[in-house]
Every structure is written in C-alpha cells, then in structure tokens.
Amino acid sequence: MKYYILKQLAQHLNSYKNIKYIKRVENNTIKIEFNNQNIYYFDLPKGDGNVYKKEINDNIKKDFNAPFDVLLHKRFTSSNIQEVCLLNDDKILQIKVQSKSSYKTETTILQLEFTGKNTNIIILDENNIILEALRHIDEWSSVRMVKVGIELLPLEKPNFQFEEKTIDDIDTFLLDIYKSKEQKELVNIKKQKYIQLNKHIKKIEKILNNLENIEELEKNAIIYNEEASQIISNLYQYSGFEKSVKLKKSNDLFTKSKKTKQKLKNQHIEETNLTQKLEFYKRMMQIINNAQTNDEIEFYMPKKDKNQKKTKKANPYKSFFIDGYKIMLGRDERENIYLLQNSRASDYWFHLQEQVSSHVIVSNTKKTIPDKLIEEAAKICAKFSSDFGGTFKVDYTQRRNVKIQNRANVLYNPYSTVVVKV
Structure with missing residues (x-):
C-alpha cells in the first residue's frame, strides 16, 4: 500500500471518535467499524498489505477465536480513539484508544505495519510492550522479535522520500481499490x-x-x-x-x-x-x-481451511451460513428425506410453491427468524430447484407444521409465502 494513501487515511480516521466494532474476518484481514457504519477492511498478508471499503456489508465466513482475536475484541470494541497517526513517517498506521474495564481505563495501541517482509498487526500497551500479534516472530527468523511480553523495537527509518499525492475522496478511493481487486x-x-x-x-x-x-x-x-x-x-x-x-x-x-x-x-x-x-x-x-x-462465490463454494481436518463422513446435505444461522439444502430425494427426518420442530422449512424442489431447512430455536434470512433461504431453494432464473414463490413454515406423507412428499399448514427473483 502506498504511503500517501495511508497518510491521508490516518488524517481521515482522526475525525472518528470511537471504534464501535472490530473483528478478524479472514486469516489476515480485520474489519473495523468506526463511529456508526463507517467500515474499513485492513488486509495484511505476509509481504503485502491493503486497506479497502465495500459497498455491501459482507457476512462473517469464519469465527476466529485465537488469543489475538480475544484481546482485539476486548481492548478495541467500544473504545474511544485518542490518536491515529503514521509512526516514524513510515508505512506503519497506529490507532491509539482508551477503553474502560470494570475497574480502570486502559490505553492500547493497534499497530498495522504495511512494511513488506515485516507486515503485521500488533497489539501494544502504552509502554510499547507487545500484548499480542497476528504473527509472532522469534529471534531465529528475524533480528526484530515479535513476542508477547517484550518491548517492540522500532523499524529502521526509510532513507528515501515516499511519493506524495492528494486524494480527493479517500472513501471513494478505497471503494475503488476493492472493486479493482475484486x-x-x-x-x-x-x-x-x-x-x-x-x-x-x-x-x-x-x-x-x-x-x-x-x-x-x-x-x-x-x-x-x-x-x-x-x-x-x-x-x-x-x-x-x-x-x-x-x-x-x-x-x-x-x-x-x-x-x-x-x-x-x-x-x-x-x-x-x-x-x-x-x-x-x-x-x-x-x-x-x-x-x-x-x-457471493465464497458463500456458495467456500474454500476449505488448510488446517481443517477431514471428517470421517460428510453431512448428507449442503450447508450454508448466514449471520450465525445454518441453512441446510437437500440435493436429492435421499437428502431431502434426511432433512425432514432429522430437523427440529422449531426449525424453518422452505419449498417452492406447487413445484418439485429441493427442501431447505434453517436451523432455529426461536419463534421467528429475520426477514433477511427468510429471503436468502428462499433464494437458495429457488436457485437449486430450477435450471433457469426468474421469479419464484417459496412457501415456508416451521418444521412442526410439515407432515411427511411418503418419502419426501409432505403436507404443510399453516405457512407463509415469499416471492424471490433469482
């Protein structure tokens, strides 16, 4: 990422007063919501780095729970911004915040290093002691260690002048970065x-x-x-x-x-x-x-985690996840029967109205589910039940209202209908 982009971004972020929400959404990417609905993505893979914005808020694909993620949430969610700056006139973005615990106010620094081989996300206390990091680096890998509990040494200051440019609208610029990347x-x-x-x-x-x-x-x-x-x-x-x-x-x-x-x-x-x-x-x-x-592609065909262990037997259905809800799709009659026989009374069932279709089950323990989820589950049902796009009527009801007649043939009442276009 260019120095002049980070410089203008730092100036822009200083206009925000707090961090409402922060979370790692991909292996090397954190999502930060400043104030209200001002969302930025900081992507820092090894040897590279980028910042971008999206027009549409995406669904969380994976829940990260490493010590880094726990501390990130604890120290920065609902925190007040003290300062945002570029450290040492280098491509190192520092966000200093204050957050209140049950008995004291803590100062924490989020250091995002867009510095080639040293690219990293590091959490520091006010004395520059490392609390956690996205990547830990030992003394055998680099002269600059990144380990919990030690002071973070400064990087050598660049001995050249970075290119300087003016960006008319930083948010629009970051949106364009994502569109180009995508x-x-x-x-x-x-x-x-x-x-x-x-x-x-x-x-x-x-x-x-x-x-x-x-x-x-x-x-x-x-x-x-x-x-x-x-x-x-x-x-x-x-x-x-x-x-x-x-x-x-x-x-x-x-x-x-x-x-x-x-x-x-x-x-x-x-x-x-x-x-x-x-x-x-x-x-x-x-x-x-x-x-x-x-x-959209990642939603329908998510890539497998390299560290993911193969299960002895795959689930007899296709599953999707939206905002913590599990959506299960029957890909053939056998899977439709399985879903009907193994779903709970409180789950929601979806089917094309008066047409042969896949059965879709939304795992649920409450009386209702969000309207957005109903629409997305109905779209999944329609997309995988027809070879052509168009407008479809999809019936849905809780599983307790669905009576199995023979194999995957059912009767259901009461029910609601949603119209979706795919």
Whole structure:
C-alpha cells in the first residue's frame, strides 16, 4: 500500500471518535467499524498489505477465536480513539484508544505495519510492550522479535522520500481499490471453482456411464426365471442323480433372477440419486457463472481451511451460513428425506410453491427468524430447484407444521409465502 494513501487515511480516521466494532474476518484481514457504519477492511498478508471499503456489508465466513482475536475484541470494541497517526513517517498506521474495564481505563495501541517482509498487526500497551500479534516472530527468523511480553523495537527509518499525492475522496478511493481487486480475483476464482465442479461432474458421469444397462438387467432377470421354471416343470422326466443336478441348477437360476431384480432396484435408486447430484453440480456451475462478487462465490463454494481436518463422513446435505444461522439444502430425494427426518420442530422449512424442489431447512430455536434470512433461504431453494432464473414463490413454515406423507412428499399448514427473483 502506498504511503500517501495511508497518510491521508490516518488524517481521515482522526475525525472518528470511537471504534464501535472490530473483528478478524479472514486469516489476515480485520474489519473495523468506526463511529456508526463507517467500515474499513485492513488486509495484511505476509509481504503485502491493503486497506479497502465495500459497498455491501459482507457476512462473517469464519469465527476466529485465537488469543489475538480475544484481546482485539476486548481492548478495541467500544473504545474511544485518542490518536491515529503514521509512526516514524513510515508505512506503519497506529490507532491509539482508551477503553474502560470494570475497574480502570486502559490505553492500547493497534499497530498495522504495511512494511513488506515485516507486515503485521500488533497489539501494544502504552509502554510499547507487545500484548499480542497476528504473527509472532522469534529471534531465529528475524533480528526484530515479535513476542508477547517484550518491548517492540522500532523499524529502521526509510532513507528515501515516499511519493506524495492528494486524494480527493479517500472513501471513494478505497471503494475503488476493492472493486479493482475484486474484478481481478473474480475471473481466477471462477476458473478454480469451474475446475472443482467439473471434477465432480465428470466423476458422476463416469459412474453413470459404467452402470449396467437397465433393459439388459430386466431381460436377464426374466430369462433366469423362465429357465428355472422350465426346468421345474420338466423335472418329472429326470430321475436319480440327474434329477438332483437339474433341481440344483433351477435353484441357482431362481437365485440369479432374484439377485438381478434386487440389483435392478438398487441401480435405479443409485441412478436417480446420481442424476439429482449431477443436476445440483450443473446448477452450482450456473450460479458461479452468474455470480457478481467474490463474496457471493465464497458463500456458495467456500474454500476449505488448510488446517481443517477431514471428517470421517460428510453431512448428507449442503450447508450454508448466514449471520450465525445454518441453512441446510437437500440435493436429492435421499437428502431431502434426511432433512425432514432429522430437523427440529422449531426449525424453518422452505419449498417452492406447487413445484418439485429441493427442501431447505434453517436451523432455529426461536419463534421467528429475520426477514433477511427468510429471503436468502428462499433464494437458495429457488436457485437449486430450477435450471433457469426468474421469479419464484417459496412457501415456508416451521418444521412442526410439515407432515411427511411418503418419502419426501409432505403436507404443510399453516405457512407463509415469499416471492424471490433469482
């Protein structure tokens, strides 16, 4: 990030009186709300750094609870700003605040270092003692240690002059930074998601293509049964050892016929489930193609955390998260049945009105859920139930009002209806 941008940002942030809210929203990004609804994002990955604003407030994708995050919330949420400045005329933004605990007032410094290899977010007390940091650095990695409990040494002052420019409107400038950043990333993210989805699609298509021909299975089941019946009907013509051999052969043919019929039944179920899964991934491909923002793609196809442990068995449904609420989507009839059988009475159920659709469940323990959540859950239901965009009526009610008739077929009353456009 350019020095002149940080310099003008520091001057602008000095006009705010308090920090209302602060939280880490991505591995290297913190979100700070100054005063009321003045939200800035400070992104400081190793060796780089940026500050930007967004036109739309995004949903929190992950809850960070490391010691750094706990202290960040404790010392800066609902704090009063004392000063915002650039330290040592370098690309180091310092935000000094005061916050009240139950028995005293504490002064804390949030130091955001946009300094190449030293890029970091460090929490300091008024004596420059490190309280916590986004990245801890030991003596083996750098001459400048970043460890809890020690004094933070200053960085060497730059021996050159930074470029100076004037920005007409810093907030508009930071919005443009995000738009530019997002557009560059959008194409690459879409390509990555297409590759992932194509792998799923090709895998399912391969399994479907390798399934035995249903007509051939039906034909074989009939042939085995007829041959066995023919042997039984002519058994009187045989005697002694030959008769016992023919009887054994007829039993084997009846067993083959029975197994073929069972295989036929199981294959029909498997083919139906695979076809519905294939439809889901193709619809997901369309949703990603139509996505306008990185946040939208991240919502529908979040990237897996590198440290995330693989579970032994994945949940039999697709899940999304909005403002702490879990939304569960049935991708085929089997998953729809699972959701109906394993949801709570207080959960909310969504379904397209008078149309075949996926079942959507919103996990809930209260009497009502927010209007925004109702609209988003209805959109998910519509997007994954139709191959085309348009306007859809989606019925919703609490799960206690939904009566299972047969498999995923239900009756429900009372209910409400929301109209969504996707």
